[in-house]
Amino acid sequence: MSVRTSVPAGVPVNGTVAPGWEPVREEFAAVVAAQPHSPEAQFVVHHRGRRVVDLWAGEDTDADTLSGVYSIAKGAAHLVVALLVQDGVLDLDRPVSSYWPEFTGYGKERLTLRRLMSHQAGLINVDEGFDYDEMADDALIAARLAAQKPYWEPGTAYGYHAFVIGALTGEVVRRATGRTIQEVYEERVRAPYGLDLYLGLPAAEEGRWKPVLEMLPTPEQLAERAAGGPAPELLAIAFNAHRETPMDLIAFANHPKVRALGPASVGGTGTARGIAGMYAAAIGEVDGRAPLLKPEILAECAKPHTPGVDLVTAEADHFALGFARQPAVGPEAFGHSGAAGAQGFADPVTGIAYAYTRRRYAFPGGAAPENGRLTAAVLGVARGL
Structure with missing residues (x-):
């Protein structure tokens, strides 16, 4: 069903919904109307493929607009790792140092891939930090972190490795396969499905960015933010x-090198169609192709791996295996x-693959907070079906 709705804020809502999914369109229009400034948003849901x-x-946003996500x-990066675990190329309970010999010292040599993926390495940054060009380069980040003293004993606690986790897991992928995590993602996931979700934006696609x-x-x-109290000590690092x-x-x-290289922690460029398409392919049949992940690997991806409080963000019970848990789903x-407000997830139970993006950075x-409303609307329809 085509729709162009003029919401009270004057921001046009465009696109289509399948019969029965009209309540989700209405919720999206309400979300957009409630905001004082246009979010420049995209919203896509797949149901059972x-x-x-x-x-x-x-x-200034349409269905094909690419932006930083x-x-x-x-x-995307940890879908690659899950595929390689499924293939038997990687072993979750093998020490990282057995793939990457330089990853030693301060207890790093005992850290398993499983614990690395669940943000337990303690290597949230280097003491001096990185500049923009350096933060775009996963190989450089990995080399510097291999020599860094962790901020806590590896494997004893967890904290969000916001800008570096993809460089760390990506180095394990490179040592095991001879290919970067970006190359494996392109070959195994993005290109076969034609997904508009890139880890490194091709020059030919720059016109849509x-x-x-x-x-x-x-x-x-x-x-409200000022009243929230002091931030955790490690958050700034x-x-x-x-x-x-x-x-x-x-x-x-918006840095051109970040866009071009696609660092696997924070350098994704894409659309909601691309994100939802990736999660749909992970859990179910798409265009006659079998699901990317088998049930036992899907279970690993969702299983809680981090009881307790995140030392960086102060969130509780945050991570599954490389992915964030989705308790509301x-x-x-x-x-x-x-960071700008996007959300993507898959739910094998309801068959939902969800993606919301926004170019206006959400405070x-x-x-973004509106993901709660949108997720509830989607699940309400899906469970009713």
């Missing part, structure tokens, strides 16, 4: 803000958010 929601909103890249836009918080949002000139997250996503769901960062 079929695209049932394909919507977008904004004067930050940590959505972690989902548009920048992440500045956040415009309301005074109420700023006051993990987000590369401990340098003399802290990293600007919007400038980072269900125990078998897995996915990842992106204060991370999965």
Whole structure:
């Protein structure tokens, strides 16, 4: 069903929904209308391999607009690792140092791949931080981190390795296969399915790219943030803000080298169609192709791996295997958010693959609050069916 809805805020909503999914369109229009500034958003849902929601909103965004989706890249990267575990190329309970001999010292040599993927290495950054060009280069990050003293004893706690986890797991992939994680993703996932989700944007696609836009918080949002208390001590280090000139997250996503190289932690460039298509392919049949992941690997991807409190973000019980847990969806769901407000996940139980992106950076960062409303609307329809 085609729709172009003029919402109260004056932001056009465009796209299609399948019969029965009209409540999701209405919720998306309401979400857009409730915001003081256009989110420039895309919203796509697959149900059991079929695209049932394909919507977008904004004067300068359409279904094919590519933009930075930050940590959505972690989902793509760790789908690659899951595939290699499924193939028997990687072993989750083998020490990282057995693949990567330089990964030693301070207890790093005992850290398993499983614990690395669940953010337990303690290597959230190097003491001096990285500049923009360096942060785009996974090989450089990995080499520097191999010599870094961890911020906690590896394997004894966990904390979000926001800008570096893909470089660490990617180095294991490179040592085991001779290929970068970006190359394996392109060959095994993106190209076969024609996905608009890139770890390294080809020059030929630059014409569709548009920048992440500045956040415009309301005074109420700023006051609420100020009342939230001090941030965890390690948060600034993990987000590369401990340098003399802290990293600007919007400038980072819009940096041409980040876009070109596609660092596997935070360098994804894509559309909601691409993100939802990837998660749909992970859990179910798409275009006659079998699911990328078998049931036992899907279970590993969703299984809780980090009880307790994240030392970086102060969130509780945060991670599954390389993916973030999705407790609001269900125990078998897995996915990842992106700093500007994006969210992507798969749920094998309901057969849902969900993707929401926004170019207007959502305050204060991370999965935008509206994802809760949108997810509830999607699950309401899916469970009713």
